[in-house]
Amino acid sequence: MSANINSVVLAGFGGLLPTTAQLAASFAAQPEQPLPHWHILYGIALFFLIGAVLGFAFNKESDLAKAVVIGISAPALITNILNGASAGANKVPQQIPPKVIELRPPERSSWWPGLVTFALAQTPQPSASTNSPAGHKSIVLSTSYAGQSRPDNNNSLAIVAIGTNGQRTSLGFFSPSQFAVLPVPDDTAKLSITAGDSLNRELELWPDGKGPPSFVVNVRLLGRATATGDLLWSLGADRKASIVDADITKVPLAAYAPPTTTDQGARSCGDEKTLTSLPGSGTAQVTFTNSADALRNVYWINYAGQRVFYQALQPGQHYVQPTFINHPWVITDSGGACKAALITQQPSVDFLIKN
Known part of the structure; x- marks a missing residue:
């Protein structure tokens, strides 16, 4: 009886080994990160229980070495189940840009009729939330992340310009x-x-619409791991953080910072x-x-x-071309x-094909 109890306990401790090794490796790679939330103990206890149960069920001969091996294999059951469930739960419906037949030739004379044919090959055309802001003000936006772990994929940063009359214009x-x-409206x-x-958060830049032509805006996002996130982390999921705050600073510029095509999302072909x-x-x-002197084809990736x-x-x-952000x-x-x-x-980009 004593040997059987010992083998069950060893199988339970074997179930803890993969999780403790994962935590040790994580803190060795990033020693500055804070200690896990105490909810991680639920995950550790669950792995101990699974290892003990499997050791009791499949180690009738009470072999201590076999008990440890059985316990070590136990976390794979939960990890695989969790990864499968997460893949299904986090799957976002894919957004497909509609195909458009809307070719506009260069204007040759003022009397030429502007005939435009328009058809959607798939879904209805999404309309942009706002026109591209235009004016003689701009912001040089720089974002960075200083969280405890990598931010969740859903934590995109939304920037909206608010006019003196309260009108809101999305910048993306x-x-x-x-x-x-980014160009912003004059008001x-x-x-x-x-x-x-x-x-x-709101950041005041131009009280009453007056001030320097441009600002550098630095947004340092602050994330924090959660109890649920650390519990799932102990069970084998990636450690994710939720953005909870930000350090935001502004620096006025004496000269206007002109937006460029590159700033509107252009990338190198090497990318x-x-x-x-x-x-x-x-x-x-x-x-x-x-604007090139030869035919050019447009492809969605x-x-x-x-x-x-x-x-x-x-x-x-x-x-x-209607499309979607990102x-x-x-x-x-x-x-x-x-x-x-x-x-x-x-929300709205003018892209000039130069070569």
Whole structure:
């Protein structure tokens, strides 16, 4: 009886080994992170119980070495179940941009009728939440993350310009580590900065609409691990944090910082292999204008990182493509060689194809 009890206890301790090894490795790699929430003890106790039960059921001969091996294998059951459940629960419906037939030739004379044909090949056209802001004010936005662990994928940063009359203009959605130069309306008084359910801050820039032409706005997001998150972490999931606050600073600039095409999401063709569509935080639209002297093809990069043909533009033609935030697009020549790429990060983008 004593040998049987010992083997069950050893199997239970064997069940703790993978979790304790994971915690040790995590803190060795990031020693500055805080201690886990005490809810992690629930996960540890569960692994001890599973290891003990399996040891009792499959180690009738009370072999102590076998008991430890059985216990070590026990966490794999929970980890696989948890990963399978998380994959299903976190699966976001894929947003497919509608295909549009809307080719606009360059204007040759003022009397030429503007005939436009428009058709949607898939879903109804999403409309952008706002027109692209224009004026003689801008912000140089820099975001960074200083949380306890990597932020949840749903924690995108929403920036909204608020005018002196209270009118709100969306400037787009941004990742926790990004740089962009954004134009804002002339009557902007302050910014609204939100992320998740906890962060909702306002930053006053131009009281009464007056002040310097541009500001550098640094947003240092602060995350915090939660009890539920650390419990799931102990069971084998990734440790995720929820953005709860931010350190926000502003620095006035004496000169106007002009937004550029690069700031509107342009990427190097060398980045194409790393591009994939991500679940967007809202609808957007890109106006593609072909200023090159040859035909250019427009491709959407889908969720598998593959090109999907959308439009062929002759020199001088342009069209408006409905899409979603965080969707990449690639421009190629007739042979398929990449000429330009971008990721939509603002509700409305004018993209000039130069080569």
